[in-house]
Structure formats: structure tokens, C-alpha cells
Amino acid sequence: MxxxxxxxxxxxxxxxxxxxxxxxxxxxxxxxxxxxxxxxxxxxxxxxxxxxxxxxxxxxxxxxxxxxxxxxxxxxxxxxxxxxxDLGMLVDEKLNMIWQCALAAQKANCILGCIKRSVASRLREVILPLYSAVIRPHLEYCVQPLESSPQEGHGPVGTSPAEGHEDDQRAGAPLL
Missing domain, CATH: 3.30.750 (Transcription Regulator spoIIAA)
Incomplete structure (x- = not known):
């Protein structure tokens, strides 16, 4: 090679x-x-x-x-x-990531549903580690850093909706 x-x-x-x-x-x-x-x-x-x-x-x-x-x-x-x-990222001819993010949000929502159905406890000490370990990586996978993001209102990579900007609750943003 x-x-x-x-x-x-x-x-x-x-x-x-x-x-x-x-x-x-x-x-x-x-x-x-x-x-x-x-x-x-x-x-x-x-x-x-x-x-x-x-x-x-x-x-x-x-x-x-x-x-x-x-x-x-x-x-x-x-x-x-x-x-x-390409290496797990869906790339189109316009370098648009909309489909990639939609797929990641859909997968994260499915996992969240599984957790909701299978975990009896709703305590923060139980749910937060599960969210951080299992759901959050799927969402971070498609998030672009703030300086390269063509859209406004995205928080820096690694922030949860609670830590991000108020605009993250805009129409079309994946909500979990």
C-alpha cells in the first residue's frame, strides 16, 4: 500500500x-x-x-x-x-449536514425512548449519566463548532440545551 x-x-x-x-x-x-x-x-x-x-x-x-x-x-x-x-459522516455535494443531524437526532430520540421505557428511576443521578454516556454523543456527532457553523444560535460543542443559547429552542431544533 x-x-x-x-x-x-x-x-x-x-x-x-x-x-x-x-x-x-x-x-x-x-x-x-x-x-x-x-x-x-x-x-x-x-x-x-x-x-x-x-x-x-x-x-x-x-x-x-x-x-x-x-x-x-x-x-x-x-x-x-x-x-x-465518509467515515460515518453523510456528505452531500453542497457539504450540507441537515440530513446527518436529522438522523443523529432521530437515533438519540430512539435511545431516549428506550431509556424511558426500561429505567424505572427518574432521579437526576440516574438519568444524567445515561444521557451523557449514551445520548449526548449522538447529538455531538453532528454539531459543528460555533466558529465554523453557518447557522446562528448554536452553542459551543459539548453544551447541553440547558447550557446553550436560548435560540436552541427554535423551530426545527431537535428537542429531547
Missing amino acids: GDMDSGIECTLSKFANETKLCGVVDTLEGRDAIQRDMDRLEKWAYVNLMNFYQAKCKVLHLGHGNTRHKYRLGGEWIESSPEEK
């Missing part, structure tokens, strides 16, 4: 069993560089008796006005996708 990125012009990210090729395509040269790298990766896989599963290969086009070029891996065209899951 160490020589996989030999000769690659664009950015190649490797993590566990995932490989991602990223590049800026604002010119035809950028498009061609990505295709050359795809061809290099295909040759590398052939030489190393490996293959990239074409069914799992997708192109995610990011940016306003993206021309959505098509790319090949071997003799197959790679399908374009409006969103992809």
Missing part, C-alpha cells in the same frame, strides 16, 4: 479499506489529472493483484457551478452520487 500514491498528481486519502482521490477541476487540465490518476490507480491495483470494486466507486461533485465531468476506472464509467457516507 505504501507505493499506491507514487506518481499521483491529486490528493489521495487512504484510511482502513477506503481510498479517496480528490482534485480541483476548474480547468480541463484538472479533469485530465484526475483521470490520469484513476488510470495509475487501476494499473497499481492490477500489478498488486488487487481491484477497486467498481460498484462501490462513486464520484461526488462539490462546488457551485461544477461541470460534473465523468471519469472511468478501467473500462467502466464511475457513477456520480449526490451524497456519500
